[in-house]
Amino acid sequence: MLTTYNSYLAHILIIVSKELEVMNNIVMNKQLLHEQYGITVDQEISSGAINIYNGGGRVFMSFAINMEEQDLQERSSLAYHMHNKGEKGVWLPLLNNEQKLLTKLESNDYVVCINEMEIPQSYEVGRELAIFHYRGRSIPQRIVFCSRIGKWKEMWEQRVDQLERVWRDKLAAKPQNDFEKLFIDSYPYYAGLSENAIQYLVDTEIDENPEMVDAGTVCYDRFTSETWGPGSNGKLFSEWVFDHSARDIAEWIRAYYFKQPNTYHQGVESFLRQYQSITPLSTFSARMLFSRLLLPVHYFEIIEQYYVTKSEGEKTRLEERLENFVKHSTMYERMLSEIYELAGILKGNIKMVVPEWIMNGRTI
Known part of the structure; x- marks a missing residue:
């Protein structure tokens, strides 16, 4: 078993989730792990703000976290539920000797987890x-603090409003560089996409009745092809939210499309076919999927990241990505126009119709 875990440790590449708001990089020392958790460390692998340990043939992780106690407890219950249902690779948060999930170290709160199945x-x-x-x-308890169920419209409108305020400020002040000029010029188009996404979502919630498969479930804040890939940390509860399954499906497709915008068809079609071999999409799910893809989350994140980062190199990279998004926006529209077909939904289904303006702009 020790050999298995050593091989598991060898391929771990640390990826810091956006949910992990790390204050600084302090390695939780071996003495504290032993005193607070009874863990004797045999091997330590540290990278960035997340630290991986091997002790007694078991794998542990520690990281700093900025999260309310109630939210953390709720996510902890999600982790144990998924583990008990047989989900592999789930990190389980441990209680310290004071029976608390959080351990204080130099003004930071830390969580220590164990992973029993790779x-x-x-x-x-x-x-x-x-x-x-x-x-x-099948989670029996009511999820409150990390739930996003029924909140898409409110959260989307809030995000669009925030971005519009930034846009108006930059418009009034005149653009200071090429990025801001591109932002000012492109925003009206993406604001229009957002309005269409919100309206499509509202129509779905009014016109369609959710089925059992539309119940809330454990999702990721951002699920991509790398989330469970070879360099993954495993399944970390701090990256989870409780939401509609269409969230993960849409974000995987979005990320996959931007990795290979010219050759996405087979990969997306295969992914959707695999998913539906277990859980066929309901009409409600399919429409939720489309509305989320229609919302230009990728555009929002580029703008938001640009005004947060202090790295000139990162700003240059973000400017290039924004330019690429804008230049190839019609290609993204084409992907949207094909998404129901890729999901195996027959043409002519009147409940799953792509907005006419997208179909009219579709290039053959």
Whole structure:
């Protein structure tokens, strides 16, 4: 078993989630792990703000976290539920000797977790995601603090309003560089996409009745092809939210499309086919998927990241990405126009119709 875990440790590449707001990089020392958790460290692998340890043939992780205690307790219950249902690769938060999830170290709160089952190295991501969602739907307790169920409209409108305020400020002040000029010129188009996404979402919630598969489940803040890939940390509860399964499906497709915008068809079609071999999409799910893809989350994140980062190199990279998004916006529209077909939904289904303006702009 020790050999298995050593091989598991060897391929771990640390990826810091946006949910992990790390104040600074302090390594939780071996003495504290022993005193607070009874863990004797045999091997330590540290990278960035997340630290991986091997002790007694078991794998542990520690990281600094900025999260309310109630939210953390709720996510902890999600982790144990998923583990108990047989989900592999889930990190389980441990209680310290004071029976608390958080341990204070030099003004930071830390969490220590154990991983008892590694992620399989070979799997079909669509199928495994459907099983993950199936297990997450059976959580018996009411989820409050990390729930996003029924909140899409409110959260989307808030995000659009915030970005519009920034846009108006930059418009009034005149652009200071090429990025701001591109932002000012492109925003009206993406604001229009956002309005369409919100309206599509509202129409879905009014016109369609959710089915059992539309119940809330464990999702990721951002699920991509790298989330469970070879360099993954495993399944970390701090990256989770409780939401509709369409969230993960849409974000995987979005990320996959931007990785290979000219050759996405087969990969997306295969992913959706794998998923639906376990859980076929309901009409409600399919429309939720489309509305989320229609919302230009990728555009929002580029603008938001640009005005937060202090790195000139990162700003240059973000400017290039924004330029690429704007230049190839019609290609993204084409992907949207094809998404129902890629999901195996027959043409002529009057409940799943792509907005006419997208279909009219579709290039053949």
